[in-house]
Amino acid sequence: MTTEPGPWWRSAVIYQIYPRSFRDTSGNGVGDLRGIIDGLDHIATLGVDAIWLSPVFTSPMVDHGYDVADYCDIDPSFGTLDDFDELVARAHDRNLRVILDWVPNHSSDAHPWFVESRSSRDNPKRDWYHWRDGTPDRLPNNWTRAFPPDEPAWTWDARTDAWYLNLFSPEQPDLNWANPEVRLAMADTLRFWLDRGVDGFRIDVVHGLGKDPALADVPEEVAGLPAVALIDTELTHDYVREIRSVIDEYDDRVAIGEVFLLESARIAKYYGTGDDELHLAFNFPAMFGPWEAEAWRRNLDGAEEHFTSKGFQTTWVLSNHDNPRHRTRFGGDEAVARAAAVLLLGLPGTPFLYAGEELGLEDAEVPPEAIVDPSGGRRDGCRAPIPWTIGPGHGWASPGTWLPFPPEADEHSVEAQSADPSSTLALYRRLLTLRSASDALRLGGHEIVHDHDGVLAWRRSVGGTDDTNGADDVLVAVNFTSEPVVFEGFADWNSLVSSHPDRAVAQVVGGHMMPDEALWAAPPR
Numbered sequence: 217m218t219t220e221p222g223p224w225w226r227s228a229v230i231y232q233i234y235p236r237s238f239r240d241t242s243g244n245g246v247g248d249l250r251g252i253i254d255g256l257d258h259i260a261t262l263g264v265d266a267i268w269l270s271p272v273f274t275s276p277m278v279d280h281g282y283d284v285a286d287y288c289d290i291d292p293s294f295g296t297l298d299d300f301d302e303l304v305a306r307a308h309d310r311n312l313r314v315i316l317d318w319v320p321n322h323s324s325d326a327h328p329w330f331v332e333s334r335s336s337r338d339n340p341k342r343d344w345y346h347w348r349d350g351t352p353d354r355l356p357n358n359w360t361r362a363f364p365p366d367e368p369a370w371t372w373d374a375r376t377d378a379w380y381l382n383l384f385s386p387e388q389p390d391l392n393w394a395n396p397e398v399r400l401a402m403a404d405t406l407r408f409w410l411d412r413g414v415d416g417f418r419i420d421v422v423h424g425l426g427k428d429p430a431l432a433d434v435p436e437e438v439a440g441l442p443a444v445a446l447i448d449t450e451l452t453h454d455y456v457r458e459i460r461s462v463i464d465e466y467d468d469r470v471a472i473g474e475v476f477l478l479e480s481a482r483i484a485k486y487y488g489t490g491d492d493e494l495h496l497a498f499n500f501p502a503m504f505g506p507w508e509a510e511a512w513r514r515n516l517d518g519a520e521e522h523f524t525s526k527g528f529q530t531t532w533v534l535s536n537h538d539n540p541r542h543r544t545r546f547g548g549d550e551a552v553a554r555a556a557a558v559l560l561l562g563l564p565g566t567p568f569l570y571a572g573e574e575l576g577l578e579d580a581e582v583p584p585e586a587i588v589d590p591s592g593g594r595r596d597g598c599r600a601p602i603p604w605t606i607g608p609g610h611g612w613a614s615p616g617t618w619l620p621f622p623p624e625a626d627e628h629s630v631e632a633q634s635a636d637p638s639s640t641l642a643l644y645r646r647l648l649t650l651r652s653a654s655d656a657l658r659l660g661g662h663e664i665v666h667d668h669d670g671v672l673a674w675r676r677s678v679g680g681t682d683d684t685n686g687a688d689d690v691l692v693a694v695n696f697t698s699e700p701v702v703f704e705g706f707a708d709w710n711s712l713v714s715s716h717p718d719r720a721v722a723q724v725v726g727g728h729m730m731p732d733e734a735l736w737a738a739p740p741r
């Protein structure tokens with residue numbers, strides 16, 4: 217049963233690639249587009265539906281690509297536009313969609329727009345960024361930037377004796393979206409890539425676009441937080457509607473927003489009416505929670521309350537390029553990381569995988585002298601290169617890599633795990649194969665059927681749960697404890713897949729869960 221009643225992204229699994237860390241073919245220690253082309257067979261075999269590339273545009277790389285100096289070209293360290301076109305064609309040949317990471321809130325200070333804007337007070341592009349008069353000893357407001365934290369979000373520019381706004385590093389000046397010329401120019405950058413066949417965009421810090429025209433202070437009690445986590449104005453919704461209308465000029469594309477707000481209710485507002493703003497927004501509160509049954513019960517209830525009940529599609533992320541990998545966050549235990557995979561791909565909504573989680577990678581140990589992240593190193597560990605092969609270099613065409621490999625890189629390599637049917641990679645492949653064959657798992661709702669003694673279980677179904685009518689019905693059960701547990705009600709169900717290598721497929725579960733086990737099961741036939 218694989219009928220698709222809705223748009224492709226409703227039933228998709230999206231795989232995030234951090235291009236610098238994926239695979240190097242040029243020998244410079246940094247991953248590149250040809251490396252991604254080489255990795256497409258791995259991705260297609262894994263069984264995901266789309267790839268999202270963190271930024272590949274021309275960039276001085278102060279924030280490793282999130283500082284864009286040309287929105288319509290590929291950075292030479294990644295390759296060329298021809299490589300990009302080939303990547304899109306080869307991905308589409310394998311039924312993989314391609315999503316780009318668009319960074320509209322700020323450009324690089326090396327972008328020609330900013331170079332012009334800062335050149336004089338009467339330059340035609342002066343108003344493309346946020347400039348404020350003043351004196352070097354008087355900040356325009358109390359906002360703080362993200363990189364490095366605890367510093368003001370303003371940089372004094374002696375060329376014209378004025379401040380400019382930067383919510384991230386001083387090399388990432390904020391664009392002024394209140395200026396219609398900025399919006400038109402940015403819309404054209406979307407069309408440039410849509411015309412080349414990309415299937416959508418992940419939109420960086422999209423909630424930050426609309427700045428309060430008064431640029432008023434934030435309340436003193438939250439002034440220590442980076443301002444980017446606090447900005448949430450009505451103006452932004454106007455801009456998001458404009459962005460959506462550009463994307464809607466093309467068929468079948470998706471707008472995914474990074475709404476970096478820490479409350480689901482506020483994130484949900486960026487879906488607009490359901491068809492005029494974002495198609496999908498990351499729901500980060502779930503990612504920041506612990507590995508506990510109660511927390512995941514709250515996540516599922518919150519998804520229902522804020523998204524599903526309003527007709528919005530929920531998203532789920534356990535790991536990305538900005539946070540320690542979930543295996544590391546949850547204590548490093550492989551059994552827990554495997555259980556998390558079974559949970560993630562059994563949740564109702566659109567799951568995002570972060571390249572390397574299918575290998576069960578942990579964060580790399582990055583010594584102080586090797587830190588390259590402008591946030592102060594917090595994000596370097598999760599950006600460690602992907603180990604492809606066993607042995608020195610792990611398949612990278614370079615003696616050194618821009619960050620060290622993660623721990624146990626031989627054992628975790630694609631080569632080692634491909635040959636091992638009990639590997640984490642084999643588990644992900646099995647989960648994704650089952651998911652793609654099950655309407656219940658891809659499209660169904662959920663009903664919680666058990667949530668005590670550290671076990672959370674829910675049932676995914678479409679067409680009712682009466683299996684005599686051929687309905688598709690799957691139980692997802694997660695034992696969050698390191699003890700064996702028994703739970704009632706599903707004694708005669710058969711396992712479809714388990715995080716535990718000792719659980720046989722088609723074994724009657726009998727309500728017994730092994731320590732740290734998560735499984736999917738089907739009703740007796």
Ligand code: ISL
Binds near residue numbers: 362384442539
């Ligand atoms: O990771 C964070 C701080 O260390 C977050 O606050 C992060 O800055 C926030 O999620 C916004 O992230 C996005 O925009 C940044 C970029 O550095 C991140 O990689 C990107 O995901 C600026 O473009």
